[in-house]
Amino acid sequence: MKKYNLDLKILSVERLSATHVVLKLTSPDPLPPMVPGQFVELLVDHSSTTFLRRPISINFVDIAANELWLLIAAVGDGTRRLSSLLPGDTVNCIFPLGNGFTMPANPSSRVLLVGGGVGVAPLLYFGKALQEAHHHATFLLGARSAKDLLELDLFNKYGRVYVTTEDGSQGEKGFVTDHSLLQSERFDQISTCGPKPMMVSVARYALEKGIFCEASLENKMACGVGACLCCVEKTVEGNQCVCKEGPVFNVKDLLWHV
Amino acid sequence: MARLNVDIKDLRLKNPVLTASGTFGYGLEFADFVPLDELGGIIVKGTTLAPREGNDYPRMAETPMGMLNCVGLQNKGVDFFCESIYPQIKEIRTNMIVNVSGSSPENYAACAERIATLDRIPAIELNISCPNVKDGGMAFGVTCQGAASVVSAVRKVYPKTLIVKLSPNVTNIADIARACEAEGADSVSLINTLMGMAVDIEKRQPLLSIRTGGLSGPAVKPVALRMVYDVAHAVKIPVIGLGGISNATDALEFMMCGATAIEIGTANFIDPSVTMKVIREMNAWLDRHGVRDVREIIGVIA
Numbered sequence: 176m177k178k179y180n181l182d183l184k185i186l187s188v189e190r191l192s193a194t195h196v197v198l199k200l201t202s203p204d205p206l207p208p209m210v211p212g213q214f215v216e217l218l219v220d221h222s223s224t225t226f227l228r229r230p231i232s233i234n235f236v237d238i239a240a241n242e243l244w245l246l247i248a249a250v251g252d253g254t255r256r257l258s259s260l261l262p263g264d265t266v267n268c269i270f271p272l273g274n275g276f277t278m279p280a281n282p283s284s285r286v287l288l289v290g291g292g293v294g295v296a297p298l299l300y301f302g303k304a305l306q307e308a309h310h311h312a313t314f315l316l317g318a319r320s321a322k323d324l325l326e327l328d329l330f331n332k333y334g335r336v337y338v339t340t341e342d343g344s345q346g347e348k349g350f351v352t353d354h355s356l357l358q359s360e361r362f363d364q365i366s367t368c369g370p371k372p373m374m375v376s377v378a379r380y381a382l383e384k385g386i387f388c389e390a391s392l393e394n395k396m397a398c399g400v401g402a403c404l405c406c407v408e409k410t411v412e413g414n415q416c417v418c419k420e421g422p423v424f425n426v427k428d429l430l431w432h433v
Numbered sequence: 434m435a436r437l438n439v440d441i442k443d444l445r446l447k448n449p450v451l452t453a454s455g456t457f458g459y460g461l462e463f464a465d466f467v468p469l470d471e472l473g474g475i476i477v478k479g480t481t482l483a484p485r486e487g488n489d490y491p492r493m494a495e496t497p498m499g500m501l502n503c504v505g506l507q508n509k510g511v512d513f514f515c516e517s518i519y520p521q522i523k524e525i526r527t528n529m530i531v532n533v534s535g536s537s538p539e540n541y542a543a544c545a546e547r548i549a550t551l552d553r554i555p556a557i558e559l560n561i562s563c564p565n566v567k568d569g570g571m572a573f574g575v576t577c578q579g580a581a582s583v584v585s586a587v588r589k590v591y592p593k594t595l596i597v598k599l600s601p602n603v604t605n606i607a608d609i610a611r612a613c614e615a616e617g618a619d620s621v622s623l624i625n626t627l628m629g630m631a632v633d634i635e636k637r638q639p640l641l642s643i644r645t646g647g648l649s650g651p652a653v654k655p656v657a658l659r660m661v662y663d664v665a666h667a668v669k670i671p672v673i674g675l676g677g678i679s680n681a682t683d684a685l686e687f688m689m690c691g692a693t694a695i696e697i698g699t700a701n702f703i704d705p706s707v708t709m710k711v712i713r714e715m716n717a718w719l720d721r722h723g724v725r726d727v728r729e730i731i732g733v734i735a
Contacts, residue, residue: 178465180706218703226650227495227702269466269705397493397500398702402458404504405493414486414507419462 178272179207182265186242191325195293196258197234200243209236211301212275212391212423215245216399217257218267225253227397232297233271246325248293272399273422276301276366276389284310287362289351289377291317291369295325297391301366302333315354317373321345352376362386378426379433388426392417435719436726439693441671442619444528444556444594446473446694449727450712453675453698454479454532454558455504459522466705471712473694474528476558482540484510488565494631494640499650500699501629503565503641506534511547523553534560534570538586546590555593559583562600562625564647574600577612584616596673599623606660607667614668622673622696623664624657649699651677658690665691665732679707681714691732
């Protein structure tokens with residue numbers, strides 16, 4: 176897919192929690208095609224400590240409104256600066272980067288989307304694409320506490336939503352892989368994004384059950400286009416760039432100790 | 434519109450702007466952002482005789498106005514380059530230059546000899562300065578004798594333009610440059626990355642898998658500039674300057690200090706189109722100052 180280097184304008188900023196915002200971006204021209212699972216490299220201006228771009232996954236694309244949504248967790252200087260942008264500001268974006276999630280080959284597939292923390296971000300856009308293709312999305316979303324669960328109202332539009340929290344403040348108490356849903360239902364495909372220990376557990380479940388499973392990784396990266404070879408992950412094909420060969424990988428190809 | 438072309442021995446550059454090895458892939462990765470034919474040249478990823486997996490992740494740490502990397506020359510080897518990469522890049526209408534690395538004078542030479550057979554590769558850049566590999570790399574670039582041994586071995590088998598990329602992690606870089614010139618190098622490029630470290634204080638561990646890495650980006654520019662100035666005054670062969678160049682002002686500084694051409698590296702990660710901006714703005718500066726030929730500004734600082 177052709178990549179673009181564009182200044183996008185911020186239409187609105189929605190604060191989801193103390194540390195999470197959704198930036199809604201637009202452009203005077205129609206936004207380029209983007210698939211669920213791809214990401215954007217954002218330039219952080221006017222900082223002496225944040226030198227590199229920040230890779231942020233595509234949360235949602237509203238084609239009719241010509242909007243690109245990015246869900247950002249303010250974890251360091253760069254993401255804090257991005258989180259404090261205001262409507263009317265512009266942000267330079269290189270996108271769309273990387274490869275997206277695989278759309279199921281069989282009609283009416285039952286797809287489980289497992290997200291943890293800010294890792295839920297790319298699953299929203301994938302859920303929409305699955306619904307449009309007449310598949311059945313089920314979301315299993317985990318967080319530390321009820322206040323950390325993000326965009327539940329939106330996920331509800333595209334499929335059934337199940338929740339776990341580590342403190343039991345909403346949904347079942349524990350980790351996503353402890354959820355009773357995994358014992359009571361069978362899925363044709365699993366997509367996961369979130370903390371690595373969570374994705375490893377999801378991969379273990381999928382491999383045990385023989386279910387096709389993809390994970391979206393977020394290794395530290397610089398260029399975003401496969402040039403610097405910094406964000407590598409060990410795979411059956413040797414070291415591969417998360418930015419170019421990923422960020423979505425079939426878990427069978429990863430040399431994880433599941 | 435000033436005249437921008439410069440020569441590195443027999444290598445004719447349509448402008449002085451090259452891309453630094455390891456920061457621009459094989460050029461193809463940047464084709465959506467840069468009209469590749471308009472570059473002075475593209476120096477592709479470090480290539481070794483045998484494939485290398487490189488170092489473990491994490492290989493990169495962001496630092497103030499720069500970054501550390503310890504990639505460790507990950508590449509699929511010279512055979513893969515010749516058979517699978519070369520056919521994809523040979524039609525790019527600019528100078529495609531291969532960065533060659535190794536672990537002994539013999540395997541540097543063997544790799545260079547393979548590259549010499551490729552019609553559309555008019556030059557190599559010999560990497561005797563990679564700080565991230567144990568076997569070879571920088572080991573050759575930190576002594577005059579080591580540098581001379583590699584340049585001499587490669588010069589015997591490589592008839593085209595031979596550029597040698599120097600390490601800044603030395604006591605006197607001008608001495609190393611003289612040793613390369615004496616063995617028949619056609620040009621020297623400098624600087625490779627400066628060795629550095631960064632620590633995660635919460636984990637009480639280095640941020641890089643092999644502890645140390647090479648520092649690049651604007652943070653190194655003043656150091657690089659001083660070294661280019663020193664080397665340009667020590668050798669007669671053309672000098673190629675690099676180290677933190679991010680705009681035309683930086684590029685012109687290096688040229689005024691004696692660089693015939695420049696390489697842009699880490700800045701490609703921040704702005705993938707930066708090379709075109711540098712060429713355009715260099716041109717505009719020359720026009721504004723009534724300079725008809727970019728060569729008039731090379732080494733104006735005595």
